[in-house]
Amino acid sequence: MDWRDRPPYVEEVAPGVFAYVQPDGSWMINNLGFLVGESGRSLLVDASSTETRTRRFLAEVDTRSTAAPMALVNTHHHPDHVYGNYLAPSTTPVIAHTACREEMLTAGLEATRVITEPDYGDLRIRTPDITFDDRLTLHLDEVVVELIHVGPAHTTNDVVVWLPEQRVLFTGDVAFAGGQPFLLEGSVPGFARALERLRALSPEVVVPGHGPVCRGDDVPVLLDDLSAYVAYVDQVAAVAEAEGMTALQAAEKHRDNPYAGWAETERFVGNLHRALTERAQGPGVRLRVPDAWPDMVAFHGGPIGCHA
Numbered sequence: 001m002d003w004r005d006r007p008p009y010v011e012e013v014a015p016g017v018f019a020y021v022q023p024d025g026s027w028m029i030n031n032l033g034f035l036v037g038e039s040g041r042s043l044l045v046d047a048s049s050t051e052t053r054t055r056r057f058l059a060e061v062d063t064r065s066t067a068a069p070m071a072l073v074n075t076h077h078h079p080d081h082v083y084g085n086y087l088a089p090s091t092t093p094v095i096a097h098t099a100c101r102e103e104m105l106t107a108g109l110e111a112t113r114v115i116t117e118p119d120y121g122d123l124r125i126r127t128p129d130i131t132f133d134d135r136l137t138l139h140l141d142e143v144v145v146e147l148i149h150v151g152p153a154h155t156t157n158d159v160v161v162w163l164p165e166q167r168v169l170f171t172g173d174v175a176f177a178g179g180q181p182f183l184l185e186g187s188v189p190g191f192a193r194a195l196e197r198l199r200a201l202s203p204e205v206v207v208p209g210h211g212p213v214c215r216g217d218d219v220p221v222l223l224d225d226l227s228a229y230v231a232y233v234d235q236v237a238a239v240a241e242a243e244g245m246t247a248l249q250a251a252e253k254h255r256d257n258p259y260a261g262w263a264e265t266e267r268f269v270g271n272l273h274r275a276l277t278e279r280a281q282g283p284g285v286r287l288r289v290p291d292a293w294p295d296m297v298a299f300h301g302g303p304i305g306c307h308a
């Protein structure tokens with residue numbers, strides 16, 4: 001069966017460390033993860049976008065753990081990673097970067113009005129209970145879990161979950177496998193720097209935010225491909241800036257590009273929005289998905305669908 005047609009599945013990537021992979025990895029269909037310690041407690045990495053998807057994930061965790069999760073970590077504020085937070089037990093704290101909480105409070109359920117296809121269920125926003133700015137270390141029984149802020153990259157608040165002993169890295173959306181990365185709300189040079197930091201960790205296993213798990217020799221290949229993509233976006237933006245082109249015009253001109261075979265090609269336009277803004281105005285300018293969405297829809301040639 002083609003990977004994209006598979007139902008969600010659990011992959012044990014190290015003893016007691018699980019990736020929960022949701023094909024096809026497109027808009028709103030994210031990967032999650034969980035760890036189970038010797039005591040039977042778990043630690044959750046991200047929620048999902050809808051009530052059904054998150055409940056299905058929590059049911060999988062329940063079959064492998066015997067106590068309530070010690071915490072739920074959000075890798076960033078995007079809806080596919082946080083909308084299901086409220087389904088975790090109320091005694092389980094949600095942990096994220098400080099800016100993740102702020103962005104969630106600002107955005108609310110706005111994404112349900114941008115990507116309307118999924119049946120989101122009865123969603124309620126549950127913001128993080130514990131926030132940090134740089135690093136935080138968790139201890140699930142004997143397992144050391146390092147939360148490291150590597151943004152701005154995909155967003156301002158990207159956190160990776162690094163298990164130094166197991167050499168497993170949950171990247172959130174700093175790595176996509178098979179789809180174009182999305183930099184609109186983050187930073188082009190910041191994304192390049194974040195990839196350097198991921199490389200420096202030298203992971204054996206990468207669980208990307210979307211797409212299949214990556215292992216061994218495929219890890220540096222994935223990170224190099226992502227770096228090359230980011231460099232390409234910057235290169236197109238440099239020419240577009242010199243020629244006075246908009247993001248959409250530049251994307252149209254370079255529609256036939258080396259990454260056209262990666263899924264969600266419309267992200268190219270959003271990424272050029274960020275690159276051009278950053279070139280003109282420097283880092284940190286607020287750009288949000290709804291701002292660039294009409295151009296992305298135009299480039300896509302119609303409504304950007306996702307699976308219900």
Ligand SMILES: [Zn+2]
Pocket residue numbers: 076078154173
């Ligand atoms: Zn994201």
